Amino acid sequence: MEPTLHAQQQPSPPQTSPRSTIILGKYQLTRLLGRGSFAKVYQALTLSDGSTVAVKIIDKSKTVDAAMEPRILREIAAMRRLHHHPNILKIHEVMATKTKIHLVVEFAAGGELFAKILRRGPLPEQAARRYFQQLVSALRFCHRNGVAHRDLKPQNLLLDAAGNLKVSDFGLSALPEQLNNGLLQTACGTPAYTAPEILRRRGNSAGYDGAKADAWSCGLVLYNLLAGSLPFNDSNIPEMCRKISRRDYRFPEWISKPARFVIYRLLDPNPETRMSVEALYQNSWFKKYLKPEPEGSVFGSDPHYESSCKGINNKGMNAFDIISMSSGLDLRGLFETTSFGDRREKRFTSNAKVEEVEAKVKEIGGDLGFRVEVGKNGAIGLGKGKVMLVVEVLEIVEGELLMVDVRVVEGGLEFEELHWRDLKDGLQDVVLSWHNESPPLPLPQSSP
């Protein structure tokens, strides 16, 4: 269909051959990486900056199940939320036409982890543990963000160019269509890595613990890394289920005792007593050579940091710097839905010195168990678990009046519930007044 409007304003069409594989004018497909029952994955070139990405193209006509579409949306939302973990494949963009959905994701140059196992056989314990640690770290991050993968399988464990594990297809793999055909046996005859409680469920949508199901899959992955094969491998599904429930599998003699113990505890057919992903962090075999958790930098994880920091070197604010602080001009508000008070921002004024306030913020942050970071322009980042705050001290009248901006970057609800009162009480000494205190606190006002 030819749009016939404003011809002179139309961008000139990209110079391509008629059989071009450029999609939506932005990405050039260069290579087919793989195909599933309803999607194909391509390597592609980003035309604007030359970077390599992967594009997963979902054929809408094959996603006949109406329940699947909202799930695709939910999973996009989940992948977006899980953006910050180094071992989770990042999603860059979603595009769609009438017939197809395109998910543009990070390109994992190292391919599938299990292709490596197929080629080279079992991994030495140290190498296997490193991948396993990265997988467990990614899963723990997901679970803490309320997402379970539920269907980890070989195709979903990728490696980047540096050999780091990337878990892909968060949740997308757990779509109902796959539960019907692709789940129990993949095309090449490998039983999927699915927990017995899901296998048994057979369309019965009774709830199960997704995190525990992921722990099961972890056990299978670890076994596969160390043994080079799968513990349960039977094309007869009921028979395989019986073997699973009897724990009927053998360890190759080269697998060490502590590693066997971990696998045994993860491959517990009963999800109630199965070792959890969290509990692995108490296991000494698992913890060996464990790199400290990548604590996301407060500043790195704030997509709006660049625009959030007013870029003023504290001193000598000009009139427009002050004006820029108006909430009425902060259009980020259009995109934010939050229950954090009335805004994601809390402000207070102070007549202490800049250095005093900054020192106090760092001190109280530290006392409350936050990681304290100092960003560009002297902004202070406070991070604890999911909660991330950026505190900026702005001098309105030199030597006389400061305004301090406390912005919640992540975890607003948790912050409000757990830390806000403590932080507020701790800062009391340097606060002249808090701005826009609402909702009013239900405590009796003590009159001075």
Place this chain on the structure above:
Amino acid sequence: MSCFCLRKGKPAKTNHDQFIMLASETSFTVNEVEALLDLYKKLSSAVIDDGLIHKEELQFALLRNSSKQNLFVDRVFDMFDIKRNGVIEFTEFVRSLSIFHPNASPEKKIEFAFRLFDIRQSGYIGHNELKEMVLATLTESDVTVPDDAVESIVEKTIREADSNGDGKIDGKEWKEYVGKNPSLLKMMTLPYLKDITLAFPSFVLRTQVEHC
């Protein structure tokens, strides 16, 4: 000017041709325009559910409060309400937001900001206007600053920016001043807009884009 304008009082029509036109005129793709429609629908039904953004709704989105007067919300509203008919229509919303796109030209951002701050639409920003805006910001944040301190901040700013010495800031001077103080343009860029398809992905189910 625009031939696919939405009529006041009518719910927003999802006209594919209109989306193509918007995409060709802005930094957005058709998919992004479709995603923005979800945001628009959400904002435009917050107070009065008629599919148009009223001032109260903009106020609610920015201040989480639909009744408090705010000079800058009024200014932003007037800037977005290109046709000046008291509501922000979808086409106006998309065209205005496109200026806030990280890829939009700095010239457009500079020009938009100047018109935003030119609260009397006189073609310049004078001492009184600047002071009014500073006081509005301070009042909004419950900050009390002695008048002479405000005066001196305003005077100093005018002095820095007013290169021809007529006591006020015109468009050309504003451009130079922003050149020296690039942080003033930060509020003119919304990184969110790069992420809009991920933030509002439901367009994938009803997109009218034909093929790649």
